[in-house]
Amino acid sequence: MTALTHLQRLEAESIHILREVVSEAERPVMLYSIGKDSAVMLHLARKAFYPAPPPFPLLHIDTTWKFRAMYDMRARMAQESGMELLVYQNPEAKARGINPFDHGPLHTDMWKTEGLKQALDLYGFDAAFGGARRDEEKSRAKERIFSFRSANHRWDPKNQRPELWRLYNARKAKGESIRVFPISNWTELDIWQYIHLEDIPIVPLYFAAKRPTVARDGLLLMVDDERFPLREGEVPVERSVRFRTLGCYPLSGAVESHATTLPEVIQEMLLTTTSERQGRAIDHDQAASMEKKKQEGYF
Amino acid sequence: MTNITRESSYKAQDLIAEDIDAYLEQHQHKSLLRFITCGSVDDGKSTLIGRLLYDSKMIFEDQLAALEADSKRVGTQGQDIDFALLVDGLAAEREQGITIDVAYRFFATDKRKFIVADTPGHEQYTRNMVTGASTADLAVILIDARKGVLTQTRRHSYLAKLIGIRSVVLAVNKMDLVEYSQARFDEIVADYRAFAKSIGIDEFLAIPLSGFKGDNVTTRSHHTPWYHGPVLLEHLESVELDLTAAQAAPFRLPVQWVNRPNLDFRGFAGLIATGRVRPGDAVRVLPSGKTSVVQRIVSFDGDLPEAVAGQSVTLTLADEVDCSRGDVLAVADNPPQVADQFEATLVWMADEAMLPGRSYWLKLATQQVSVQIQAPKYQINVNTLEHLAAKRLELNAIGVTTLSTDKPIVFEPYSANRDLGGFILIDKFTNATVAAGMLHFALRRSQNVHWQAVDITREAHAAQKQQQPRVLWFTGLSGAGKSTIANLVEKKLHALGKHTFLLDGDNVRHGLNKDLGFTEADRIENIRRVGEVAKLMTDAGLIVLTAFISPFRAERDMVRAMLPAGEFVEIFVDTALAEAERRDVKGLYKKARAGQLKNFTGIDSPYEPPPSPELRIDTASTTPEDAAEAIVATLLAS
Numbered sequence: 001m002t003a004l005t006h007l008q009r010l011e012a013e014s015i016h017i018l019r020e021v022v023s024e025a026e027r028p029v030m031l032y033s034i035g036k037d038s039a040v041m042l043h044l045a046r047k048a049f050y051p052a053p054p055p056f057p058l059l060h061i062d063t064t065w066k067f068r069a070m071y072d073m074r075a076r077m078a079q080e081s082g083m084e085l086l087v088y089q090n091p092e093a094k095a096r097g098i099n100p101f102d103h104g105p106l107h108t109d110m111w112k113t114e115g116l117k118q119a120l121d122l123y124g125f126d127a128a129f130g131g132a133r134r135d136e137e138k139s140r141a142k143e144r145i146f147s148f149r150s151a152n153h154r155w156d157p158k159n160q161r162p163e164l165w166r167l168y169n170a171r172k173a174k175g176e177s178i179r180v181f182p183i184s185n186w187t188e189l190d191i192w193q194y195i196h197l198e199d200i201p202i203v204p205l206y207f208a209a210k211r212p213t214v215a216r217d218g219l220l221l222m223v224d225d226e227r228f229p230l231r232e233g234e235v236p237v238e239r240s241v242r243f244r245t246l247g248c249y250p251l252s253g254a255v256e257s258h259a260t261t262l263p264e265v266i267q268e269m270l271l272t273t274t275s276e277r278q279g280r281a282i283d284h285d286q287a288a289s290m291e292k293k294k295q296e297g298y299f
Numbered sequence: 300m301t302n303i304t305r306e307s308s309y310k311a312q313d314l315i316a317e318d319i320d321a322y323l324e325q326h327q328h329k330s331l332l333r334f335i336t337c338g339s340v341d342d343g344k345s346t347l348i349g350r351l352l353y354d355s356k357m358i359f360e361d362q363l364a365a366l367e368a369d370s371k372r373v374g375t376q377g378q379d380i381d382f383a384l385l386v387d388g389l390a391a392e393r394e395q396g397i398t399i400d401v402a403y404r405f406f407a408t409d410k411r412k413f414i415v416a417d418t419p420g421h422e423q424y425t426r427n428m429v430t431g432a433s434t435a436d437l438a439v440i441l442i443d444a445r446k447g448v449l450t451q452t453r454r455h456s457y458l459a460k461l462i463g464i465r466s467v468v469l470a471v472n473k474m475d476l477v478e479y480s481q482a483r484f485d486e487i488v489a490d491y492r493a494f495a496k497s498i499g500i501d502e503f504l505a506i507p508l509s510g511f512k513g514d515n516v517t518t519r520s521h522h523t524p525w526y527h528g529p530v531l532l533e534h535l536e537s538v539e540l541d542l543t544a545a546q547a548a549p550f551r552l553p554v555q556w557v558n559r560p561n562l563d564f565r566g567f568a569g570l571i572a573t574g575r576v577r578p579g580d581a582v583r584v585l586p587s588g589k590t591s592v593v594q595r596i597v598s599f600d601g602d603l604p605e606a607v608a609g610q611s612v613t614l615t616l617a618d619e620v621d622c623s624r625g626d627v628l629a630v631a632d633n634p635p636q637v638a639d640q641f642e643a644t645l646v647w648m649a650d651e652a653m654l655p656g657r658s659y660w661l662k663l664a665t666q667q668v669s670v671q672i673q674a675p676k677y678q679i680n681v682n683t684l685e686h687l688a689a690k691r692l693e694l695n696a697i698g699v700t701t702l703s704t705d706k707p708i709v710f711e712p713y714s715a716n717r718d719l720g721g722f723i724l725i726d727k728f729t730n731a732t733v734a735a736g737m738l739h740f741a742l743r744r745s746q747n748v749h750w751q752a753v754d755i756t757r758e759a760h761a762a763q764k765q766q767q768p769r770v771l772w773f774t775g776l777s778g779a780g781k782s783t784i785a786n787l788v789e790k791k792l793h794a795l796g797k798h799t800f801l802l803d804g805d806n807v808r809h810g811l812n813k814d815l816g817f818t819e820a821d822r823i824e825n826i827r828r829v830g831e832v833a834k835l836m837t838d839a840g841l842i843v844l845t846a847f848i849s850p851f852r853a854e855r856d857m858v859r860a861m862l863p864a865g866e867f868v869e870i871f872v873d874t875a876l877a878e879a880e881r882r883d884v885k886g887l888y889k890k891a892r893a894g895q896l897k898n899f900t901g902i903d904s905p906y907e908p909p910p911s912p913e914l915r916i917d918t919a920s921t922t923p924e925d926a927a928e929a930i931v932a933t934l935l936a937s
Contacts, residue, residue: 002546002575002607006331006412009542015611016570019555023624023665048568048611050599052560134403141402161732162426162648164433165721166570167662171730185414187405189326197327267319 007194014041014182015048016166017145018129021180022055024170025127029086031116032058032077034070035246036202037131039077040191041183043200045129046081057084059128061119063111064089065100065248067224073203080201086123090115100250101229107248117153120177127170127178135187145184151175192266205243206265208257212236219253244269325409332535335416335431335464337455338441343472347441347510348404348417351532354517355406401431410536425681425695426648428458429735433721436541437466439531444477444507448490454681456491460498461644461697461737463717466538467495467503470531475509479522498684506531545608550574550582550630551711551719553664557623558613566597566613567622569665572718574630575607576614581631584622585709590631591616625666627709627719635719638741639707645672646697649726649733653692656823658857659733661704663722669705669860670724671827674820676700690820692734701742713737727853760840764798768837768866769934772858774849774909775872776901777887778879780918780926781846784872787927789844795931797842802829804847817898823854830858837866842934850906865937870930871912876901878919 004012021028030045032038045054058081060074078085093110100107120128134141144160146168161169170178183191195202212223214234221228223236228250230236241254242265259265314322338344404415416431418424432438438459442452459467469491477483488505495503506515507523508531514520517532529537551572558566576582580593596603597613606612614628622628629635647653655674660667675698678689692698713720724734761768771788773781782803789801808815812828815821826849833843849855859867879901880888891899898904909915914933916926 002605003330004542004607004609005327006329006407007327009331009609012570012609012611016555019568019611020665023556047599049558050613051564051566051597052558135405141404162430162723162735164430164723164732164735165717166434167664167721167723169662169723169725169730169732171660171725173730185403185405187407187412189407190412193323193326196323263319263323266323267315270315270322 007190007197010183010186010190011044011047011194013166013185014044017168017180017182018045018048018054020168021127021129021170021178022049024168025178027123027125028056028127028129029059029120029123029125030054030056030083030129031131032060032074032085033131033247034060034066034074034077034203035131036191036195036206037133037183039200039202040186040194041129041131042077042081043198044182053082056129057086059086059088059119059123059125061112061115062087062089063107063115063248064094065107065111065227065250067203067205067222067246067249067252069203069205070246073201077201086119088115088119088122090118099227100248107251120153125177126172127180129180129182131183132181133186133188133191134184143181143184145181146170147179147181148172149177149179153177188269189266192262192269196262196266203246205246207261208240208242208259208264210238211241211254213239213241213254220256222249222252222254224249326407329407329410329412330540331412331414332437332538332540333414333416333435334437334439334535335418335428335435335459336439336441337418337428337459338472339449339451342441342443343510344441345417347439347470347472347508347516348415350510350513350516351413351415352404352406354513354532355408401427408532408536413535425454425458425697426646426735428455429462429646429648432459432462432464433717433735435462435464437468437535437538438464439468439470441470441472442487442491444471444473444483444487447487448494450682452491453494453684456495456500457498457681457684460500461646463713463737465541465544467500468531468534469503469505471505471507472510474507474514474523475512479507479514479520481507481523481525484526504528504534506534542609545573546575548573548608548716549633550576550580550628551635551716552576552612552614552628553666553709553718554622554624554626554628555665564615565619566615567628568611568613569628570611571606571608572664573608573716575605576612577605578602582616582628583631583634584620585627585629585634586637586707587621587626588634589620589622591618591620593617627664635709635711635716636741637707637709639705640701640703640742641710642699642701642739642742643722643736644697644699644739645675645692645724645734645736647692647694647734649731650694651726651733652694653696653698653734654823655691655700655820656827657851657853658727658860660725660727661702661708661722661736662725663708663710663720663738664718666708668708670702672724673701673703690818699739702736710738710741712740714739727856757838757840760838762840764840766797766840766842767937768840769842769868770833770837770858770862770866771842771844771868771870771930771934772833772849772855773844773846773870773872774855774912776874776876776879776906777848777899778882778884779872779874780916780923781848781872783923784870784916784926784930785844785846787923788930791927791931792842792934795935798840799842799844800836801844801846802833803845807847817904819851819898819904822898823851826851826854826858830854830861833858834861837862848900848906850900850904852907852909855909868914868934869909869912870914870916871909872916872918872926873908874918 090111098107098110132140144163149155213220214236220241239256240258242257243252243254246252257268259268336344336348402417404417406413416435418428418431440455471484471487484507507526508515514522515530519530552569554567555569558568576593578593578595582593583590594615594617596606655672658669658671661670675689675692677686678696678698680687689698711719720738722736723732726733773785775781785801789799792799812825815825829845833845836843883889890896891902900906
C-alpha cells in the first residue's frame, strides 16, 4: 500500500477537474486574481497539462486598484507559465472613475461583477476556472465544483446539478456557461502547506515588511500609491504588516506581523483567532451577503 | 459558553508555537477521509458536525462571536451556543432551520484531514444523500437515543449500503437525555443489528454520544464508563480508507485527455481508478484490445518510478496505439469487460420522471454514450425495502432496470469498481443530470448477438433505385393535415419514378403497434418502432414518409440519431390547436374534451414543437397541394 497524503489526494482531484473541463468545454479560461489561491490553481494547471502549457488563457478582471506588487507578480507568472494573459477593465467603470473610496459597494459591482460578465461575453468563454474554496464562507460550502450560470450569468442555488463520484456533467446550452472551482475542497491551511511544499511563488505582500499604513474604520490600510486620499489628520505610519488576503488595496486590511518566512506565516495563521475573510471589507455588508452577490454573478 | 475540552488542539498549539517546522513536517503526512452524516432534522446532526469543527479548532473568534449572537437570535438552545448554526448555510434554510442540500465541511486533526458531506434526512432528498455518499469512505448514521431505530434510520442505512459504503458508524446521539442508560443503548444496538444484517451490513461500530454535551465525540465521557470502544474522532482517525482496497485491485486508468504538445510526445492523462503501474508494465487499451508497454510516467517534477490508484498521471506507451478520451488503459492480462447491455440500479434525481424507451446520455468514467432504458423490473420502497411493480421512476425513486448503449463501453460491476461501474444519466435537452446508476452485470445476449455483415450494402440498394434514401417525418397535432399532405407528396414522388413508402400512424397502430396505448411510455415505444422500421426501409433504398403526431422532441431526435446525417427530414405541419379542434375530422377532440379519451395531444398531453425543423408548413397560409409541391421541390433540390 502506498499511503497518499491529503495534499496528494487534493492535488489529484484538482488536476482531474482541470482535465475534465479542457476535454469537455469549448473555450475554457482561468480567472487569475494573483492571490495565493490563484497561485495554487495556476500551479495545478501547469502540472495537469505538463509537458504542454495549460491549453487556455489567464484572465485578470482588473479594477486598476490592485497593489503594485500584484501587477508585478501577474507579469512574472504569465511569462513563466507560457500562457496568454488577458486583462479586462470595465470601460464604463473606467469612464466614470469608479473607485473604492468614493463609491462603496458600487466599486466591486462595476469593476468585478459587471467586468467579469462583460469579459466572459466578449471572449465567448464557456467555462471559467475560479479559485474559490468551500471553507471560505458558508454559502460556498454548498456550491458544486461545476457551477452553472444562466445566459445572463445568474446562479440559482436551488437548481444545481447533483455531483456524484468523480462524474461532472459539463453539458450546457448555447449561451450558458460554467464556473469551475478546482480547489473547492482545499482549506486555507492546505493552500499554505502546498505553497510551502511545492515552493510556489506568491506576492511578497503575504510576508511581513515595513509598509506605510493608516488605521481607518477598523482596518489597517496600506498607502500603496498617490491615489490614496488621506483624511484630515491622517499620516501614513511605517508598520510591520502583512496581508492574509489580497484584493484592491483600499479594501484589503493588513495585520501587524513579523512573519517574514512561509513557516512563520503558517505559524501565525494557526495561532490566530480570526478567520481569513475578516480582512475583507466586502463580506461585512450584510448577513448572507456572499450568497446574494453570487446570485447576481459575482464569482 | 458551554464546557468544552480542547485538549488535543492545545497539544497541537504547543507544537505550532514551539517548532513550526516539526508541525509542518507532521502535517504533510496526514491522510484524507471523506464521510457523510445521515440523520433527520431533529437527530442533532448539524450540532454533531458543529461540535467536531469546534473541538478541532476550525472555528475562529469572529465566527464564534457571530455564532453567539446568532444563537441568541435564532438559536434553539436557549442561551447556549447552537452549534447547528455553524453549518446551516444558505439564508433561506437558516430561517427555516433546515439543511436542504449537500454541504461539505472540513476539519483536521494531527492524523487526518476530513471532508464531511452533510446530507439531509427528509425522504424527498434521497438524491442529496446518494450524492453525498458517492464519494464517502464512511457513513455516520445518527439515532436519537429517545426514539431508537426509525424508518429513516433504515432508509439511510439502505442508501449507504446501496452506494457501497463499507464502514458504518451508528451514532446513538442525545445520550444525555436518556441518563446515559446502557440498557437503552444496548436495546437500540440490538434492534439495529437485526435490521442491518437483513440488508447486508454485517459490521458497524455503535457509539453512545452527545453532540450537544460533547460526550464521546472527541473525548471519552465519564458518563459512559460501561462503553469501552473508541470515541467518534478516534475511530475516524483510524478506520481503513477505500483507497487502500482500490490500490490492491488490478490497474485501470480511464483516459481523460491525450497530451500532444508536439509530434514527438503523446501522453495519456487520467486519474488511476484502481491498482498501480510502473514503466515496463504490459497494458491493454479497451475497448480495442490493443496491447503495449508503459514507457514513462511523466510529471512536472520529473518521471515517476510508480503511480497508484488515486493519483492523476500522464503515461506514455512504447507503441503508436490508438487511444483517446473514453478508452481505458488496464493491466494486459486482466482487463475489464466491454458490453452494451446491462442490468443496473437507477436513482432518479429529476422532477421529470424516467421514461422507458427514451434515450439519454450516459457518462461513465470518461465515456459518454447514448443509452436507452427499459421499463423498470421493479422499484424499491426505501422505507420497507419491498419490491414494487413500476412503469417509470419518479424523483427520488430507486429501481432496477436494463439498459442498452448505442456502442459498447468498458465497465466493471459497481461492487468491484466505483469508477467503472457508477454512471450518471443526462437529459439530452435540458442537459440536467437526471439519474445516478450502478451497473451490476452485462446481459448475456449482448455478448452473443452480433451484427451480421451483408454483401449488398445500403449504398448498393440506393444506387439501384437511382435515388437518395430519406425519411420525410411529418409531425404535428391530430388533424393538422399530416396524412393529407404526406399522401399528396407520395403521389407526386411516385409519378416521378421514385420508390417510396408511406407509414401512417393510424395504420401502424392496427398491426405492428397494436399492443401499445397512449401513455407517454407507449408513445415513445410507438415512435421507436416506427423509427426502426423507417431505418430498415432506407437501408433498402426507399424514400419513407411517416405521418405521426410524434409529440415529443426527444423521440423525433432519437429517430434522427438512428439515421445517417441528412437523411432525416423533419416537416412540421403547423396548425393552431383551435383550428385543428375546429376541423376535428375524426371527432377525437370532442371525445377528449368530454373526458372519454385520455392523454390526447394538445388537450391533456403536451405537444413539443420542433425548434428547427427542415421544413415548416403553415397550414393557415398554405394549401395541402402547395405544401406538397414545396416539399417535393426541396427534396429534389437536395
